[in-house]
Amino acid sequence: MLAPLHSVNTSQPPVTHFPPEHCCLSIDHLSLAYAGKEALRDLTLSIPRHRVTAFIGPSGCGKSTLLRAINRLHDLNEAVSHSGQIVLEGQDIHGPQVNVTELRRRVGMVFQTPNPFPMSIYENVAFGLRLQQRLPKRKRDDIIEWALTSAALWDEVKDRLHRSAWQLSGGQQQRLVIARTLAVKPDVLLLDEPASALDPISTLKIEELIRNLKSELTLVLVTHNMQQAARVSDYTAFLHQGELIEYGPTDQLFTNPRLQRTENYITGRVT
Amino acid sequence: MTGVPADTAPSRRRLHWLDGLWPWLCAASVALSLLMLGALLTLLLVRGLGHFWPATLEEVTLRSGETFAGQAVREVALPQQPGDERLYFTGNRDIESVRWRWVAIDDIAMQAQPMDLIRLERSPWDDFIGRLVAIEQHDQRWEGDAAWQQLTSLLALPVSQRPDSQLLLITASGQAVQQPLANVVSAQAPNAMTWRQKTLAWSQSVWRFLSEGPRAANTGGGVWPAIFGTVLMVILMSVIVTPFGVLAAIYLNEIAHQGRLTRFVRIGVRNLAGVPSIVYGVFGLGVFVYGIGGSLDEWFFSETLPSPTFGTGGLLWASLTLALLTLPVVIVATEEGLARIPEAQREGAVALGATRLEMLTRIVLPMAAPAMLTGMILAIARAAGEVAPLMLVGVAKLAPQMPVDGEFPYLHLERKFMHLGYHLFDTAFHGDDVQAAIPLVYATALLLVLIVLVLNLTAIFLRHYLRRQRGSEC
Ligand SMILES: Nc1ncnc2c1ncn2[C@@H]1O[C@H](COP(=O)(O)OP(=O)(O)OP(=O)(O)O)[C@@H](O)[C@H]1O
Ligand SMILES: [Mg+2]
Numbered sequence: 001m002l003a004p005l006h007s008v009n010t011s012q013p014p015v016t017h018f019p020p021e022h023c024c025l026s027i028d029h030l031s032l033a034y035a036g037k038e039a040l041r042d043l044t045l046s047i048p049r050h051r052v053t054a055f056i057g058p059s060g061c062g063k064s065t066l067l068r069a070i071n072r073l074h075d076l077n078e079a080v081s082h083s084g085q086i087v088l089e090g091q092d093i094h095g096p097q098v099n100v101t102e103l104r105r106r107v108g109m110v111f112q113t114p115n116p117f118p119m120s121i122y123e124n125v126a127f128g129l130r131l132q133q134r135l136p137k138r139k140r141d142d143i144i145e146w147a148l149t150s151a152a153l154w155d156e157v158k159d160r161l162h163r164s165a166w167q168l169s170g171g172q173q174q175r176l177v178i179a180r181t182l183a184v185k186p187d188v189l190l191l192d193e194p195a196s197a198l199d200p201i202s203t204l205k206i207e208e209l210i211r212n213l214k215s216e217l218t219l220v221l222v223t224h225n226m227q228q229a230a231r232v233s234d235y236t237a238f239l240h241q242g243e244l245i246e247y248g249p250t251d252q253l254f255t256n257p258r259l260q261r262t263e264n265y266i267t268g269r270v271t
Numbered sequence: 272m273t274g275v276p277a278d279t280a281p282s283r284r285r286l287h288w289l290d291g292l293w294p295w296l297c298a299a300s301v302a303l304s305l306l307m308l309g310a311l312l313t314l315l316l317v318r319g320l321g322h323f324w325p326a327t328l329e330e331v332t333l334r335s336g337e338t339f340a341g342q343a344v345r346e347v348a349l350p351q352q353p354g355d356e357r358l359y360f361t362g363n364r365d366i367e368s369v370r371w372r373w374v375a376i377d378d379i380a381m382q383a384q385p386m387d388l389i390r391l392e393r394s395p396w397d398d399f400i401g402r403l404v405a406i407e408q409h410d411q412r413w414e415g416d417a418a419w420q421q422l423t424s425l426l427a428l429p430v431s432q433r434p435d436s437q438l439l440l441i442t443a444s445g446q447a448v449q450q451p452l453a454n455v456v457s458a459q460a461p462n463a464m465t466w467r468q469k470t471l472a473w474s475q476s477v478w479r480f481l482s483e484g485p486r487a488a489n490t491g492g493g494v495w496p497a498i499f500g501t502v503l504m505v506i507l508m509s510v511i512v513t514p515f516g517v518l519a520a521i522y523l524n525e526i527a528h529q530g531r532l533t534r535f536v537r538i539g540v541r542n543l544a545g546v547p548s549i550v551y552g553v554f555g556l557g558v559f560v561y562g563i564g565g566s567l568d569e570w571f572f573s574e575t576l577p578s579p580t581f582g583t584g585g586l587l588w589a590s591l592t593l594a595l596l597t598l599p600v601v602i603v604a605t606e607e608g609l610a611r612i613p614e615a616q617r618e619g620a621v622a623l624g625a626t627r628l629e630m631l632t633r634i635v636l637p638m639a640a641p642a643m644l645t646g647m648i649l650a651i652a653r654a655a656g657e658v659a660p661l662m663l664v665g666v667a668k669l670a671p672q673m674p675v676d677g678e679f680p681y682l683h684l685e686r687k688f689m690h691l692g693y694h695l696f697d698t699a700f701h702g703d704d705v706q707a708a709i710p711l712v713y714a715t716a717l718l719l720v721l722i723v724l725v726l727n728l729t730a731i732f733l734r735h736y737l738r739r740q741r742g743s744e745c
Contacts, residue, residue, distance in 0.1 A: 073618055078528065105624030115615035117634060127633070128623035177619070184623060 005048045006235075006249065016235070016247050017046065020090075024049035024188060024218040025070065030084035032062075032069055032242075034077075039065045041242045043084070047235075052210055052219045054233035054250065056226070058265070062242040063222040064112060067190045070220070071107035072100055088188070105132070108186035112193045112222075114173035116165035116180075121157050124165045124176055128184035143183055150213070151179035152205045171202030178209065188218045195228065207232050226266055230254050238262050312720070319717035322710030323476040325461035325469045328388040328400060330443050331359070331374065332381040340388055340400045340443035341372065344706070349375060358706070362390070362398035366448055370397055371706050386463040388443075389419070392456040394486050397707075399450065401442040406452075408436040422458055480714060485669065485694075494715055496673060498722065500586075500666075500688035503674055505655050505726055507590035508597065513647050515594070516601025523602070524609040525631065537606075544599035552660025555592030560584055560664055580685050584665030586674045587684035592664045593657060597650035604649060608642020609635065644734040648727055655723040658692035666693045668701070691719045 005022040026046035032039050039062045047053045055063045065074075072093060074080040086093045093103055105128065116124050125144045129135060135143070144161075148154040153175040157168070165176055174194055181189060191210070195203040210219055210232050223229050229236055230250060237247040238261075246253060246262045257263045326342040341359035349356050356375045364370045391399040405414045406421050413421040425433055436452040457479075459472060483493030523540075527533045564581035572580040581587070612635055620630040658666075667687035674686045695715045702708045 071622060073622060076618070076621065101624045101626050104622055109618075109622040111615055111618065111622075113615060115613070115619040117616065117619065118638060127620070127625075131623065131625050131629060180623065 005051065016249075018048045022048050024089065025220075026087045027066075027070075028085040028087065030066075030069065030082065030086060032065060032074070032080065032082040034065075035079040036081075039242050040069070040082075043239075043242075043244050045237055045244055045247050047218065047220060049218050050214055050216075051234040052214055052221055052232055054229040054236045055220065055222045055239060056224070056229055056236060056265070057239035057245075059224075061239045063239055064192050065242075066239070067109065067192050067220065067222060070188070070190060071104045071109050073104075073109070075100065101131075105184050106186055107188045107190060108181035108184065109190045110174070110177050110181055110192060110194050112196065114170060114177050114197075116168070116173050116176050118164070118166060120162045121165045121168070121176060122161040125180050125183050128180060132184065147179040147183035148176075150182050150209070151175045152209050153179055171198045171205075174198060174202070175206065175209075178206070182213075186217060188220065189213065191219065191221045193222050193224065196224065203228070226254070238265060240265070315713055315717040315720060318710060318713035320477070320714070322714055323473050323480065325390075325459050325464055325472045327384055328390060328462055329359070330383045330385055330388060331379055333374065333378050334380045335378070338443050338445075339372065342390075342400070346376070360398075360400075360706070362400040363442055365396045366399075366442060366446060367444075370704070384462045387460065388462055389458060389460045391438075391440075391450070391458050393450070393454045394456050394492075396454065399440060399448075401440050403458075404439040404441050404447070406436055406438055408434055419460065422455075425452060426455065426458055481718075494689075494691065494694060494718065496670060497689040497691045497694040497715075498718065499673060499675075500670070501655060501691045501719070501722060502726070504586060504590050504593070504661075504688065504690065505651055507586065508593045508654050509647055509651060511590060512594035512597050512601050512650055513643065516598050516646060516650075517605050517643050519598070520602045520605035520609060521631065521636075524606050525635070540599050540602050544603065547659075548596055548657050549659040549663075551592055551596045552663035555588055555595070555660060555664040556584075559588040559591050564588060583685075584663065584667075584687060585685040586665060586688050589661050589665035589688070592660050593654040596657065596660065597654050600649045600653060601643070601646035604646030605639060605643050608639040608645070611642070612638050640737050641734045644730055644737065648730040648734070651726045651730060652723060655726055656692060656719065658690065658696060661690055661693060666690045668693075668697050691715055691722065695719065 005018050006016050023046045027043055030043040031041050043066065055066065057063055068074055069082065070086060070088075070093075074082065088103070088107070091098065117127060119127075122144060125147055126140060129140055129143060145154060145158075148157065153172060156172060157176075165173065168176060174197070178189075178191075178194065194210075195206050198206065207228065210221065213219060221229070221233060233250045235248065236250045236253045238245045238253070240261065246257060246259050248258075253262065254266060257266065263269075328340055328342055330338065330340045332338045339359070339361055341361035344358040344360055346355045346357045348354075354375060354377050356373050359372045359374060360370065361367065361372050362370050387402050388400065389403055393399055403418050403422065405412055406418045406425075422438070425436065433452055438450040438452060438455065439447065440450055441447050457476075461469070461472075464472065480493045481498065482495050484496055485494065486492030519540075523533060523537060527536075560583060564579070564583065564585075568576060568580050568582040616634055616638065617630055620634045621627075625633065665687055667689060670687050670689045672683070672686055674683050674688045675681060676683070695712055698708045698715060699705075699712045
């Protein structure tokens with residue numbers, strides 16, 4: 001078991017703090033609206049480095065919206081307005097000196113539904129690499145093998161790397177997308193319900209993958225599966241209607257939630 | 272059931288009756304369309320290709336004692352009295368001053384198909400139908416069968432190597448004429464030909480039709496310059512319209528703010544596709560030919576003024592006008608392709624650190640390529656058959672020079688060019704001999720259909736290939 005990184009401020013509402021050396025990402029009074037319709041309201045939380053942080057909450061509560069805010073995908077949508085700060089490794093991601101494409105490389109994102117590109121498996125994983133710099137083929141091949149191995153996909157696809165990625169099964173596609181993201185060596189990996197459409201075996205593979213990746217990067221996981229959050233995450237945040245309701249170490253939040261609403265949600269009672 | 276109101280039952284039964292019928296209605300309309308299409312193609316094929324088949328020549332003796340030779344073309348009922356009359360193509364306009372003859376069937380006393388009747392295709396005159404008596408070359412002379420053999424061997428030589436010879440001919444009515452060999456394009460004795468020889472002769476005339484220039488004010492000869500002009504113009508048009516249309520579609524779909532103005536522009540573009548093509552021709556004439564072309568002449572070709580270089584209709588202006596005409600088609604098709612690409616694909620690329628341009632060039636454009644090609648296919652299909660605007664901006668009845676030749680800069684964009692569609696129109700209505708034009712009109716129409724088909728198929732195969740390469744269906 002990992003040593004706890006946090007300290008708890010017992011004032012109301014309770015806030016989980018991480019000392020700067022353990023804090024990877026801190027979100028500060030973030031509010032976000034789609035065309036004036038509020039999706040996130042005054043969110044403040046920080047995410048520890050080399051840990052898995054899970055976001056849970058009912059559908060439509062803003063989990064995906066929050067993940068997208070972290071790698072500035074909302075920039076593509078003119079209708080989105082936001083206020084507040086997101087600070088990654090001490091730097092405001094909306095700051096003037098930040099290079100958005102470099103930020104997005106550092107903050108990898110795996111989407112709710114697998115979205116492999118219509119190219120070969122190899123080219124999918126090489127996509128991000130080709131954007132970076134010209135690598136000798138040998139080196140690129142090595143990185144691709146490493147990424148596919150890390151995503152627990154190598155053995156299944158090593159004989160058909162040049163076949164279309166769209167021929168893979170849903171679970172394989174999801175792992176391919178993870179490998180594609182890993183190939184560019186991100187510091188943070190955002191996973192939006194990576195196992196929502198998968199069978200139990202593939203789900204277990206992905207969970208194991210998440211645990212293995214923890215030593216190399218910071219993970220943020222959105223899930224609707226309480227057992228999954230309990231199994232793989234170190235910290236859990238419960239969101240409801242765009243607000244952060246409760247945030248704390250996973251075992252504590254699941255066994256001893258401070259708020260009744262959290263307990264209701266975890267135990268499946270209608271709120 | 273008790274809860275169901277009683278009056279719903281009959282209406283349900285009626286729907287059932289329609290249920291059995293509607294697939295048949297749909298199938299019938301498909302069948303009807305196919306039937307009409309098939310009829311069109313059959314007509315073009317039979318009339319167009321049949322024209323080149325070596326037709327049997329008949330020697331006809333009338334009750335009046337007059338004799339002539341010719342090819343029977345068709346029969347119609349006589350206008351006032353009972354019975355039919357038959358149209359013969361007799362040729363020999365230089366000798367007998369008519370080339371067609373209507374003869375009442377009842378007037379025919381005797382009808383035969385002698386083996387020695389021949390038909391000469393001549394230039395500048397039209398066909399000769401009659402008999403070959405002899406060939407004279409300097410002091411040599413061949414007669415009878417030997418003359419015929421000598422003639423075929425002479426015609427097998429390339430034109431430049433044919434010696435000076437005189438053909439002594441006689442018409443069916445007994446009039447003797449002399450004809451220099453240089454005027455003869457080809458010779459046939461169709462009544463003496465076997466099927467194999469006829470097939471060979473047929474393929475040769477089809478080939479000459481495809482590969483030679485027109486003769487006799489477009490009522491004879493081939494259509495090669497028109498084929499070339501049509502294809503070249505369509506290719507130029509595609510080269511111009513595709514990048515423009517694709518860029519415009521990308522702007523509308525990917526870059527522009529999706530507000531009221533963009534919607535307005537989009538509706539405008541869609542409606543442009545419905546503007547009559549002659550209007551584009553007027554625009555091309557006013558803006559491209561007189562406006563831009565006139566200015567170009569003033570700036571760069573002032574030494575040749577007042578005779579215009581670019582200030583008159585030409586290949587470039589025609590291609591540009593048609594590009595403008597087909598631009599909406601390309602824009603709409605490309606936009607539809609772009610809109611079909613899932614947002615997740617774009618986000619996936621961007622989330623890996625791609626810039627907007629990288630996302631466009633590496634994900635969006637390859638995925639939209641089949642749609643762009645669809646746009647191009649539709650553009651080609653529309654442009655290849657368009658005639659009206661071309662008449663204003665550069666098509667010619669007879670272009671003195673081809674738009675591509677060995678002379679620098681090889682591609683002459685300012686030249687007028689020939690076009691199959693216009694050639695068809697001109698042959699059908701502007702020739703002095705409508706009867707002779709009819710089979711050529713069919714043949715040209717068939718060719719136009721085939722060319723549009725080939726151009727389209729090329730683009731379709733290209734699209735298929737792109738899709739296969741990607742292993743995707745989008
Ligand atoms: N592109 C968008 N435009 C407008 N509103 C949006 C958009 N995306 C999300 N929303 C709204 O924002 C709110 C939060 O959506 P979000 O996708 O973040 O929910 P979520 O927590 O991820 O839900 P789920 O668990 O179902 O994925 C919802 O009310 C949703 O309707
Ligand atoms: Mg979501």
